[in-house]
Amino acid sequence: MRKRVREAIQKREDVGVDMGYRQLEVRASTLNVDARTIEATISTESPVPMPDWSRMEMVPEVLLSSGAEFPKSRQVPFLDSHNRNSVKDQLGSAREITVGDGKLSSRLNFSTAAGAEDAFKSVREGHVTDVSVGYEVLKRSFVKSGEAKTFAGRTFEGPVNVVTKWKLREVSLTPIGADAQAKLRGLDPAAIQFRSLSEKEEFKMNEELRKLLEAKGMPATLTDDEAQRWLVKNPNALADKPEPKEEPKREERKEQTLPSSDDLAKLVAEATRKAIAADRETRKAFENDVDQLCELADVPEIAGVCRDLQDIAAVRTKIKEHKAAQAENIPYSGSVRVLSMGADRLKADLRSALMLTACRNAVNGNEAKLEKYYPAAERSKTADSFRHATLFDMASEFVRSMGVATLGLTREQVAICAMFGPEKAQIRGARDGGAYHSTGSFANLTLDAINKSMMIGYSEVPATWRGPMRQGQSATDFKQIHRMQIGSIPNLPVWNDSVRPNMASFADGKESYAVEARSIGVDFGYKLIVNDDMSALTNTPMKLGDSAARTVNAVAWSQVTSNPTMRDAVALFSDVTGLRFRKNLTTGAGAPSTTTLGTLTALMRLMRGENTPEGAESADILNLSPSYIVVPAALETTAKVLVNSVYDPASTGAATFNPATSLQVVVEPLLDAASSTAWYLFAEPTRVETVEVTFLAGQETPQVRSVMDEHTLAATYYVLQSVAAKALDHRGIQKHAGA
Secondary structure, three states: OHHHHHHHHHHHHHHOOOOEEEEEEEEEEEEEOOOOEEEEEEEEOOOEEEEEOOOOEEEEEEEOHHHEEOOOOOOEEEEEOOOOOOHHHEEEEEEEEEEEOOEEEEEEEEOOOHHHHHHHHHHHOOOOOEEEEEEEEEEEEEEOEOOEEEEOOEEEEEOEEEEEEEEEEEEEEEOOOOHHHHOHHHOOOOOOOOOOHHHOOOOOOOHHHHHHHHHOOOOOOOOHHHHHHHHHHOHHHHOOOOOOOOOOOHHHHOOOOOOOHHHHHHHHHHHHHHHHHHHHHHHHHHHHHHHHHHHHOOOHHHHHHHOOOOOHHHHHHHHHHHHHHHHHHOOOOOOHHHHHHHHHHHHHHHHHHHHHHHHHHHOOOOHHHHHHHOOHHHOOOOHHHHOOOOHHHHHHHHHHHOOOOOOOOOHHHHHHHHHHOOOOOOOOOOOOHHHOOHHHOHHHHHHHHHHHHHHHHHHHOOOOOEOOEEEOOOEOOOOEEEEEEOOOOOOOOOOOOOOOOOOOOOOOEEEEEEOEEEEEEEEEEHHHHHOOOHHHHOHHHHHHHHHHHHHHHHHHHHHHHOOOEOOOOOEOOOOOOOOOOOOOEEEEEOOOOHHHHHHHHHHHHOOEOOOOOOOOOOOOEOOOOEEEEEEOHHHHHHHHHHHHOOEOOOOOOOOOEOHHHHOEEEEOHHHOOOOOOOEEEEEOOOOOOOEEEEEEOOOOOOEEEEEEEOOOOEEEEEEEEEEEEEEOOOOOEEEEEEO
């Protein structure tokens, strides 16, 4: 049994304590060979026996579909058998996640990579049919045996764990659905019974014996079980026989129900013997349960202390307290029994310390911003112990936690060992040896710090396109996006009696564009550790984030500066020409002022709807109003004076109304390269389409990808941003050339 227990515990450590797994089958009838997709039910509300580590036993677990959380993109990684060690383990993505009828469903999309091709072939041939989800429990409620509780309209009878809030992390394709859990389910709940004394068969004391014991000094408030224990601890309480009573008359003796003195003495002696025997059996069973529980928790040294506790609940509490104290006090590298605990804690501390250092440098020590980007609640409690440690110091501590003695090693060996393992550093006899994986390397611990620094850089760059332009629905691929422009519905005509209302006619148009992938990489070699170059974790990633944000801005504003041709064969900014009956371009000198602002505002308000199907101008006036004034850096001061002045700055009279105060100023230096005099008015994009910015699903913010190169002994980090922009409608934008 102990071997099975240890296998289960080891399996738990391998997959991570925060993840759970359960299997379901794919639906073969939905296979689409051309699209490389297949649908699957990935989670139901059926109870599945799962290990409850807080109770050290197997308990049925129910995942409420209503409590499922997943990304807004409704997409998570699609992995091979829960392997999270490399991007090569990712077969594709699980998309279009839906919740309904007490289950989660998803469409599994296979990549065209070589590894995914083999897996997809096995699915097509019908050999592989099972999928499994990896999830993180956020909120769980335990229903005791014999009790019933209602969650989300369903009633569950205990024992059961009802997970009311959980996060879907990934979906995996598995060769044999049950086998992945067979080891995890190796804990047989029937083999280990942990019961408190209150769960044993209830003891009922003889009423006559209770009255006799109370006469001998036993408190009347004791329960039957406590009275039995009192009798065991006070065996001499019944040593003296009760005084003989006066012999009753013969006619009264027939109605006597009390036993004689001798019979009562025998009854007391027999009850005492049974009580002592029962107590011994109870204590023996309790101590046996305690020993097994301490052995399972790998803390046999406290079994003696736990045997003196009241019940199993108290034993579990004691074990938790002991394990917590043990984890706090053990060194990062120590005895074989506690080594994994120390190494795990070190990794958590190093990851947090690296992120903390990166964030502090990125925000230049601003504690308010530090709390914003990396809240104290998310940091490891002991991460500050590395606050003044260098990058090489952290790498050295990491290597020592692997069981490698750093004494006598060169700085190069320590750095290479931290990133690629002892074998690459030519260190013989080390514990990890050839079993070392890149996901457990020191370089992998730095990934979160690099990503955090990059996001700070991305967030600090002004995204001037937000506001005047709109963010479109994220694209699922790199194919052409077609945005239909439906002509505005005309004003409502009179509806005469007994006739059908008039039907609106539409003049449809279409703008097309596609998302493009943009990426750049930097190397993080072992020499950076040797040289203690902490800037690799702060300055460089922050500049990558800055670059990604500037790239998105440049893509968006290029639609304005390039003046692209629209679907009506006329440029975005144009005078009246061709199919255009209203202009949105004003030429000649004219800096932003109440006069020029009035001219452009009137042009925007008088814009008409889409042309009729015959090509004539619509009769419908849209009455659009500007919300943003967009200027190049050269006109920043002029625009801000105009908008922020209480009265018209161009008027010589006092208290002249300033109509520009309702506008929001947007300054974009990218416009200066095209013209330092041209400026623009934008209407709210919610009323009329202006310029649309679209990202690839899952890349609404820049993503970091890492690749470990054992030939160059470097980790390469790529920042990836897939984005595109397209001008959709000229009616919501007015341009003044200003010269």
